Amino acid sequence: MGARVVPSTNHGRARSAIEIPFLIGGSLASWARGGPATTHDLDVIVKPEDASRAQEALVGAGMRAEDPPEPWLLKVWDGDVLIDLIFEPAGLTVDDQLLARAELVNAAAMDFRVMAIEDVLYTKLNALNEHYLDFSSLLQISRAVREQVDWERLRERTAGSPYATAFFCLLDELGIVESRATAAG
Numbered sequence: 001m002g003a004r005v006v007p008s009t010n011h012g013r014a015r016s017a018i019e020i021p022f023l024i025g026g027s028l029a030s031w032a033r034g035g036p037a038t039t040h041d042l043d044v045i046v047k048p049e050d051a052s053r054a055q056e057a058l059v060g061a062g063m064r065a066e067d068p069p070e071p072w073l074l075k076v077w078d079g080d081v082l083i084d085l086i087f088e089p090a091g092l093t094v095d096d097q098l099l100a101r102a103e104l105v106n107a108a109a110m111d112f113r114v115m116a117i118e119d120v121l122y123t124k125l126n127a128l129n130e131h132y133l134d135f136s137s138l139l140q141i142s143r144a145v146r147e148q149v150d151w152e153r154l155r156e157r158t159a160g161s162p163y164a165t166a167f168f169c170l171l172d173e174l175g176i177v178e179s180r181a182t183a184a185g
Contacts, residue, residue, distance in 0.1 A: 019057070020046060020047075020050040020053060020054055020057075021046070021047065021050070022044050022045060022046045022054065022113070023044075023045045023099060023102040023112075023113045023114055024043065024044065024045070024112050024113065024114045024115065025043040025044070025045040025086060025114070025115040025119075025123070026038075026041075026042075026043030026084075026086075026115075026120065026123075026124075027040065027043075027137070028042055028112075028114075029043075029105075029115045029117070030117065030120055030141045030144070031107070032105040032107040032114050033114075033117055033144075033145050033148060034144050034145060035140070035144040035145055036137070036140045036141065036144060040082075041081070041082040041084055042081060042083045042084070043084050043086055044083055044085050044086065045086050045087075045089060045094055045098070045115055046085055046086070046087050046094065047087060047095065047099075048087040048088065050087070051073075051074050051085050051087040052074065054074075054085050055074045055076055058076045058083070058085075059076065063076040063077060063078050063083070064076060065077075071088075072086065072087065072088035072089070073085055073086045073087065073088070074087075089119075089123040090123045090124075090126035090127040091122060091123060091126030091158075092119060092122065092123055092126075098115075098119065101115075101116040101119060102115055102116060103116060117145055117148050118149055118150060118153065118157075120141075121141070121142070121149065121154055122154060122157055122158060124137075124141070125138070125154075125158045125161060125163070125164040125167060126158065126161060126164070128161065128163035128164065128167070129163065133163060135167055135170060138167060139171075139174075139176070142171060142176055143176050146176055146177055149177075151168075151171075151177045151178075155168055
């Protein structure tokens with residue numbers, strides 16, 4: 001993990017400023033389970049009704065707000081680290097059930113409440129579209145956490161996405177997960 005992102009996750013003012021339920025999502029959640037390192041940004045998952053309050057608290061703690069064009073997140077900067085406050089991740093509703101599925105994971109000598117790995121992959125698969133169809137990071141994450149995922153359940157949850165279906169074909173052909181044909185036969 002890059003040295004840029006971890007300090008923001010444990011930054012005293014950030015943790016104390018967000019006195020609302022939240023969890024870490026995205027690539028950092030997969031890294032905390034043994035996935036590839038990330039230096040891009042920090043995804044913080046919050047309920048929609050808590051997003052503005054979280055942003056205000058972080059700004060009050062000395063961070064800088066940014067108004068993004070996307071309607072499903074707010075942004076703040078902790079120095080040069082971008083923190084996305086995501087309240088509508090692709091295909092999921094942030095509610096008590098999603099927060100309850102979060103897991104406490106210890107990584108880099110810190111405890112993180114992280115999004116369930118299947119939910120992380122679900123949001124990444126549901127974000128795929130004809131304009132964004134980059135499987136490379138998904139392949140790296142999937143290979144690293146493959147024993148921690150109920151792949152059949154994830155296939156069922158993403159069955160409506162042709163991009164997710166294509167990704168599962170790739171996982172099958174590369175032998176990253178057991179193919180349905182092998183499992184049946």
